[in-house]
Amino acid sequence: MDYQQILQEKVAICLTLQGAKETFPFDKKIHALKLGGKIFALIHLYHGDLYVSLKCQPERIDRLREEYSNIKPGYHLNKQHWITLVINEHYDVEPETEIALIQNSYQLIFQKLSKKAQNTVRFSAND
Template identity: 35%
Template sequence: MTPETLHPCAHRIALTYPFTEHCWPFGPEYDVFKVDGRIFMITMTIRGRALVNLKAEPQKSLLNQQIYRSIEPGYHMNKKHWITVVPGEDISEDLLAELIDDSWHQVVNKLSKRPSSACVRADFQPNAISVIAFFTLIILRSSLYSSFS
């Protein structure tokens, strides 16, 4: 994967996941991808170097860092739970998609079964789409648990 293709490819893959929000809470130079308000991917360019930060299971993170020289401990993140992907010949689109998938599922698997904080605000007025989205997320999460049982 080249420096020019890493971010566009990561963005395209991340946006295929349900309930993904693309935002810029840390400024325009940091593309943040969230599910239910929780970050699963951040892309940025630091000193001319394209970076993609992803959540990762600690054991898998260490293994991937040993196998792929373009996977490093998370830049400015908890090194145990985050990795940074940098451009390199050892990073394919399929590998990047697998890493993003793992990251998204890491976040979704830890979501509470209660409504998110956005849904319990006093001024929140649910509409049909928000209700459907919430219950779809609950069902998706439940099906993930049952598939591992």
């Protein structure tokens, strides 16, 4: 697997979401995808695997972790609100589910933005 290419694909998926921006607040290896200044996805390579960390509703986390062996508690994040998809040769999360989880994380952040910030996102063009 070409994890660098997969990393770029995951970042590209995130950047299709209205108002999403890619930043590097920690270092140049950790891609932080933000909406309104708040992170909704962290994507980076770690020990040969690709880690995609996403916000998630606490009531969904246990069920997702039971259903998919590659969904882990949020790596270095609040485990009540974050999950990490560990992409490796044993990856068992379907592409549709993965995209839905990314969109869900984005929506969780969007809902927390002020009405003014939400309107700014709604009426902005992705650059």
